[in-house]
Amino acid sequence: MLNRVILIGRLTKDPELRYTPAGVAVTQFTLAVDRPFTSQGGEREADFIPVVTWRQLAETCANYLRKGRLTAVEGRIQVRNYENNEGKRVYVTEVIADNVRFLESNRDGGGSGGSSREESSNNSNNSGGGNNRSNYNSNNGNNNSRDNQDPFSDDGKPIDISDDDLPF
Known part of the structure; x- marks a missing residue:
């Protein structure tokens, strides 16, 4: 069985x-995702999909995402239900995100300069629990020491590897 969804849209x-x-921490937001076709009137339609993030990913999304930002979300669809005040059963379908990628820099001038930030967590139960890990694709402004930089970052230079170092 497989329950996996990938969406790209705007908040x-x-x-x-x-x-x-x-x-x-839990964060909720709605992603507007364009449909791949136009209506009979020639207008572009969109689906508005509720997204939920948990723990560190939730706090990061709350800090960096803003209305209108282009965002990629990867996660799973979850359907839950509850009884409202009138005694009626209400069903809610939402995406529980475990990976959110910010596809645009901040428009406020305090952005990441065009680099994307990625947050992910491995959720192990339906309430969004699990182990978290974060991966920021920037060097956090610390250029003084080579020890703190990502050795696999793309600095634009070719990598010199001899044939003896290759395992095949």
């Missing part, structure tokens, strides 16, 4: 960051 409003009673 309809700023993400909403909240905390559970146990202190776990």
Whole structure:
């Protein structure tokens, strides 16, 4: 069985960051994803898909995502239900994201200069729990020491590898 979804769209409003009673961060936002066709009137239509992120990924999304930003989301579809105040059963379909990629730099001038930032976490249960890991594709402004830089970053220079170092 497989439950995997990848979406690219724009945020309809700023993400909403909240905390559970146990202190776990959760962020909700809606992604507007264009449909691949136009309506009979020639207008472009979009789907508005609710997205939920948890823990460190939630806090990062709340800090860096803003309305209108182009964003890629990878995760799984989850359907949950509850009984509302009127006693009716309400079904909610949403994407639980475990990987969010910011595809545009900040428009406010304090952005990442065009580089993308990626956050991901491995969720192990339906409530979004699990181990978190973050991977920022920038050197965090620390250019003084080679020890703190990513040795695999693309600096535009060719890599010199002899045939003796290759395992095949």
